[in-house]
Amino acid sequence: MSEHRDVVVIGGGHNGLTAAAYLAQAGLDVQVLERLDLLGGAAISAQAFDGVDARLSRYSYLVSLLPQRIIDDLGLSIELAPRRYSSYTPVPGADHGLLVDNHDPLATAESFAALGAEDDAVAWARFYEGTQLLARALFPTVTDPLLTRSEARAAVVAAAAGVDGARLWDALIEQPVGRTIADTFANDLVRGVVYTDALIGTFAPNDDGTLLANRCFLYHVIGGGTGDWNVPVGGMGAVSGELERAARLAGATLTTGAEVVALTPDPSAGDGDGDGDGDKQHCVRWVDATGVEHETTAEHVLVNCSPHELARLLAAGDEGAASGDSGMAAPPAEGAQVKVNLLLSRLPRLRDAGVEPAAAFGGTFHINETFSQLQRAFDEAAAGQVPSVIPAEIYCHSLTDPSILGPELRASGAQTLTVFALHVPDRLLTEANNDAMRDTLQRAVLDSLDSVLAEPIESLLLSDAHGRPCVETKTTRDLEHVLRLPGGSIFHGDLAWPWVEDDEPLDTPARRWGVDTGLPGVLLCGSGARRGGAVSGIAGHNAAMAVLESR
Secondary structure, three states: OEEEEEEEEEOOEHHHHHHHHHHHHOOOOEEEEOOOOOOEOOOOEEOOOOOOOEOEEOOOOOEOOOOHHHHHHHOOOOOEEOOOEEEEEEOOOOOOEEEEEOOOHHHHHHHHHHOOOHHHHHHHHHHHHHHHHHHHHHHHHOOOOOOEHHHHHHHHHHHHOOOOHHHHHHHHHHOOHHHHHHHHOOOHHHHHHHHHHHOOOOOOOOOOOOOHHHHHHHHHHHHHHOOOOEEEOOOHHHHHHHHHHHHHHHOOEEEOOOEEEEEEOOOOOOOOOOOOOOOOOEEEEEEOOOOOEEEEEEEEEEEOOOHHHHHHHHHHOOOOHHHOOOOOOOOOOOOOOEEEEEEEOOOOOEOOOOOOHHHHOOOEEEEOOOHHHHHHHHHHHHOOOOOOOOOEEEEOHHHHOHHHEOHHHHHHOOEEEEEEEOOOOHHHOOOOOHHHHHHHHHHHHHHHHHOOEOOOHHHHEOEOOOOOEOEEEEOHHHHHHHHOOHHHOOOOOOOOOOOEOOOOOOOOHHHHOOOEOOOOOEEEOOOOOOOOOOOOOHHHHHHHHHHHHHO
């Protein structure tokens, strides 16, 4: 069965839906092909536990990088709720910790003082004033054509307004950010709290000469021009649901249960100069839920899957892409995390009697993430071992957004916990050991959590309809199986700077918008695009802009 569209989007994750909404609004005939039965990709809500009325953000869990421009352009009804507390971090082996309260600077200063880290409190304020300068200078550019490195640096220097912007740029961009943190703060725990933003989904040492940790850190501190990470009210599925609604209302065709099996680019698609010359007839082969095979041709194909998956589809299209003839080599990709979702009868008691559990879990709860513990865990994992103490952080969405729990659960005091554990690289897992490793990692995460609690976490777990404890663990290999994230990488590969080097060409729309694959008319619109990653819609927006500019 054959048909023609203006645009085919491979993958119905939130970025694919964003691109489809923009292009359909512009009057193009757009079809989204999604392999799964549900749209949204990793940005979904799910009833994770049978018979339990709780809808969890199963994979992605917080929002910072979604630009207001996209919300306004697409008319999205999305509520992103701020969290009062920034973080709580227990001192390992002690009965106290550091509580950072966004609404009470005096209480935060007293918490630093209780650690003997008064000087770090002053350094903390100054450091995050610097990251907000970066955010105000760089975040507004992510939905514009790419800046060069020199232009990005100039924007930061100009935004500094009396602060030494050149020194700020060097400290957070040119020098390993872990080294900057070690130079800025004296306390081991404070250093670790700051550095964790460089390690979400990223496997790197404390002094990372590759600057991969810097890129991860940058994206974590510039969102919204403030760096704040907020809870999507209604769960992550509410965000994807609004994008789906916008795409449907604009006239896009959204097809689920559609397995794309091959992509054959038109070899006469043009010279890549972006002037839209020639009728590109890229061919997408896909199989519907009944097993019927289809061919859809299109002038533009937007790829909302990983570069690795694109390479596989090109090879199946028999265009020599497996040997790199496409001009785009799939980058190495390795996730480095394990995620555990829990549903509790109530919040656990802390060893720190001076902090209420609702405050400790009201922001990011850091577990065993001192600077030295992070380095130790990296060294152990790099040597092929599960870290002896798993560093992790916890988010309690139900405190900020009780709507994700059914009425009876809300009335009972039940709460959700999402644990995101660091330094668990995919290299530790194989197809053969994945089930056993899932159990091992779940046990290690729960033990790490228990080390800072006054009672065992398992005593608080609710049970599902089958009497099983409400705990769900996803390894990197699980993410590859379900979502086809290569190596379980939540970014589809290593993150790139949100600018290009001064000598990189920006001579086509695809290159100007950071969505180039080397194949004219075939564009990345997912996390593997430059400025992709996280729940932002940025890659989908930018791919749509490149299409419209090329027509």
